[in-house]
Amino acid sequence: MYLEKLSIYNFRNIQQVDLSGFCAFNFIHGINGSGKTSILESIHTLALSRSFRSRKMESVISYGFDALTVRGEIVVDNKNVNTVIGVSRPKKGSVVVKINGEKLSTVGELAGVLPVQVINPASFELLEGSPSVRRQYLDWGVFHVKHSGFYEFWPRYRKALLQRNSLLRRGNIEACQLAPWDRELAVMAAYIHEERKKHFKLLEQAFNPIYARLLKLSGVDDGASSMPPLSMVMHAGWKVDEIDFEEHLKNNLTSDLRAGFTRSGPHRADIEFKIGRLPAGDVLSRGQIKTLVCALKLAQSKVLLDQGVSTVFLVDDLAAELDQYRCMAVFAELVSLGVQVFASSVKRSDLNDEWCKGKGLKRFHVEHGSIAEC
Numbered sequence: 001m002y003l004e005k006l007s008i009y010n011f012r013n014i015q016q017v018d019l020s021g022f023c024a025f026n027f028i029h030g031i032n033g034s035g036k037t038s039i040l041e042s043i044h045t046l047a048l049s050r051s052f053r054s055r056k057m058e059s060v061i062s063y064g065f066d067a068l069t070v071r072g073e074i075v076v077d078n079k080n081v082n083t084v085i086g087v088s089r090p091k092k093g094s095v096v097v098k099i100n101g102e103k104l105s106t107v108g109e110l111a112g113v114l115p116v117q118v119i120n121p122a123s124f125e126l127l128e129g130s131p132s133v134r135r136q137y138l139d140w141g142v143f144h145v146k147h148s149g150f151y152e153f154w155p156r157y158r159k160a161l162l163q164r165n166s167l168l169r170r171g172n173i174e175a176c177q178l179a180p181w182d183r184e185l186a187v188m189a190a191y192i193h194e195e196r197k198k199h200f201k202l203l204e205q206a207f208n209p210i211y212a213r214l215l216k217l218s219g220v221d222d223g224a225s226s227m228p229p230l231s232m233v234m235h236a237g238w239k240v241d242e243i244d245f246e247e248h249l250k251n252n253l254t255s256d257l258r259a260g261f262t263r264s265g266p267h268r269a270d271i272e273f274k275i276g277r278l279p280a281g282d283v284l285s286r287g288q289i290k291t292l293v294c295a296l297k298l299a300q301s302k303v304l305l306d307q308g309v310s311t312v313f314l315v316d317d318l319a320a321e322l323d324q325y326r327c328m329a330v331f332a333e334l335v336s337l338g339v340q341v342f343a344s345s346v347k348r349s350d351l352n353d354e355w356c357k358g359k360g361l362k363r364f365h366v367e368h369g370s371i372a373e374c
């Protein structure tokens with residue numbers, strides 16, 4: 001699967017741009033503030049109807065305009081007909097998403113059409129941010145695995161959780177009032193945990209060789225080789241091996257009532273990264289963390305690829321944070337995955353032609369929101 005055409009209207013400093021004929025690798029360069037990230041952001045909006053930078057889409061709509069639109073044409077492997085996605089975000093009112101001209105009734109239906117992975121300066125959050133960032137990372141993969149009913153069960157879990165929490169906040173309630181919600185939560189929790197566990201195992205298997213190669217291919221001994229090994233452990237959000245979730249909720253009712261919310265469950269799951277016995281974030285350098293995060297994102301893509309799902313990578317200014325050896329190593333992995341890549345840099349020379357190993361490469365220059373092939 002790859003993106004073949006992209007049209008952007010009123011998206012930050014980009015008023016109107018029509019691009020086509022993308023290659024496997026698409027390198028975008030331009031000075032600060034020229035609009036490089038906005039192009040990547042527009043592809044993300046096409047895929048998920050939202051930006052990876054701003055929560056409020058209003059800040060993404062070009063000053064003085066009422067709506068933004070992004071349109072893209074995707075070539076899906078083994079299909080003769082391209083898929084056309086259109087996303088319009090007005091300042092007021094809700095988002096409109098169309099696939100092949102048909103308006104979707106829910107934005108959720110868009111998810112999965114164009115799986116994208118972002119590697120940008122905020123990617124550090126995967127290690128250093130709150131557990132929700134790591135849950136999002138894990139669930140992204142679980143969701144994209146074909147035929148996983150995850151997105152059917154997760155909203156049911158969330159609905160039951162909201163109901164239970166509102167009863168807990170009310171206080172002075174009988175255990176029997178919670179019982180139906182506890183039951184529903186337990187059924188959903190078992191399913192969600194099982195899906196996450198299966199996916200995490202695949203992720204670990206994909207991650208280990210990629211991470212090892214990134215460390216090795218980066219070609220410099222930065223001390224990482226003498227470090228204790230990295231471990232990553234998934235925590236379910238409750239003591240899943242010891243107790244059934246329904247039982248656990250009953251046992252913890254007093255403390256949940258005191259807190260006014262459900263303190264444990266799949267909504268509190270996390271992934272723990274350690275170097276030896278220490279948190280990886282306390283030991284690794286910024287560049288080493290970024291390398292680890294790249295390996296994690298690449299691993300997601302590998303797992304999906306093994307299931308026949310291809311990913312588009314949006315790589316924002318990698319050269320600003322990784323040295324050329326590590327950049328080269330990351331690109332070697334992208335080449336071997338055979339995914340489509342949109343990568344940005346300030347200087348043209350920050351992204352090296354040779355990293356693409358003869359796969360198709362197109363270069364674009366951005367200036368004041370205007371984009372030209374170069």
Ligand SMILES: Nc1ncnc2c1ncn2[C@@H]1O[C@H](COP(=O)(O)OP(=O)(O)OP(=O)(O)O)[C@@H](O)[C@H]1O
Nearest residue numbers: 012013032033034035036037038059060061062063
């Ligand atoms: N809503 C908006 N309307 C118009 N312009 C905007 C809007 N929001 C941001 N901008 C401007 O759009 C430009 C593009 O920003 P973008 O982050 O894409 O630049 P960039 O090329 O990635 O820069 P850098 O190299 O500094 O990361 C910036 O000059 C920014 O000030």
